[in-house]
Amino acid sequence: MSTPQPSMPQAQAAVPNRQPADGSSYRGYTSPIPIVRTHLGNAIASEWTKIRSVRSTIWTLGVFVLLVIGIGIGVAALIAANASPEDLNNDSPLSLGFFGLLLGSMCVITLGVLTTASEYGTGMIRTTMVACPSRGRVLTAKAVVFFAVAFVTTLVSVLVVALADVALLDGARTPTGQEWLKGTIGISLYIALLGLFSLIIGSIIRHSAGAITIMIGVVLAPLVIALFMVSQSLDGLRQALFEYSIPNQLSVFYSNSLTETGPSGWDPLWIIIGVTAAAFACAFALLEKRDV
Incomplete structure (x- = not known):
């Protein structure tokens, strides 16, 4: 026995919020949820929720603050206890923050890589791209959020160290406004841009350990290689490696260059702005061509 088919009015009544196709008047399903066009601000809010929710952010930034403040103040206290007044007049007390900042930069580099590469490792990048199909917008939002977090954290840390070092080295030369x-x-x-460059490398490499290794090499390898160049025929290359190594560029901000x-x-x-911009353009192009 064949099953009786419902009549046309009954079939239409069984499907709510639908109207029969009638040219341009057909509206289809009407969602009760308001539809809002998303923008970069929505992606930034999403990335802010991610970066403040994961444990890696708390651990890496926590270690960064401890290294920068602890080493910076510790070195100043050691010098204040042992240096003569004549020695204190040579350099600005702000330069003592260099040692902690050089070690702390490794934490910022690590967090920058994890901000992008960890999502590829766990597969969560697929969910991110489904929620925001505009890949360039996702990368831009990650960059904006990370840069803001890294800059504020670094600024607070170095400001605490600077004020403490000036107070501890009472007889030292007063730093100028510049x-x-x-x-x-x-x-x-500079540190925030270095971390942003690490984020971009993580997006390009898509592997946390590999990207972190590359960035550590970028920071330390030029200076280490230059130290072992003893041949006079390599003087020019050795000098360039010294001058443009990241430790030397960090020291320039403290008016205490290694060369x-x-x-x-x-x-x-x-x-660092030029290098980061070039890397960002490369990452943006690759992101549009690759499959997630």
């Missing part, structure tokens, strides 16, 4: 600006705002921008030539003033900041 030294204060470079030793706080300038160095914070007499090379970057000076605000040059390291322009260099």
Whole structure:
């Protein structure tokens, strides 16, 4: 026996919120949830929720703050207890923050890589791309959120160290306004951009351990390689590696460069901006061509 088919009015009544197709008047299903066009702000809010929710952010930034403040103040206290007043007049007390910041930069590099590469490792990047199909918007949102977090954290840390070092080294030379600006705002921008460059490398490599290894090599390898270049025929290359190594560029912000030539003033900041912009363009192009 064949099953009786419902009549046309009954079939239409069984499907709510639908109207028969009638040319341009057909509206289809009407969702009760309001439809809002998303924008970069929504992606930034999503990335902010991610970065403040994962444990890696708390651990890496916590270790960073401990290294920068602990080593910076510890070195100043040691010098204040053992140095003569004549020795204190040579350099700005702000330069003592260099040692903790160099070690702490490894934490910022690690967090930058994990911000992108960890999602590829866990497969969560697929969920991210489904929620926001615009891949360039996702990368931009990650970059904005990470840069803001890294800059604020670094600025607070170096400012605490700077104020503490000036107070501990009471007989030291008073830093100038330019030294204060470079030793706080300038160095914070540089560290945040270095971490942002690490984030981009993580997006390109898509492997956390590999990207972190590459970034550690970028930071330390030029200086280490230059130390072992003893041949006179390699003097030019050795000098360039010294001048443009990241430790030397960090020291430039404290007016205490490792070499007499090379970057000076605000040059390291322009260099890192150019390198980061080029890497971002490369990552953006690859992101549009690759499959997730």
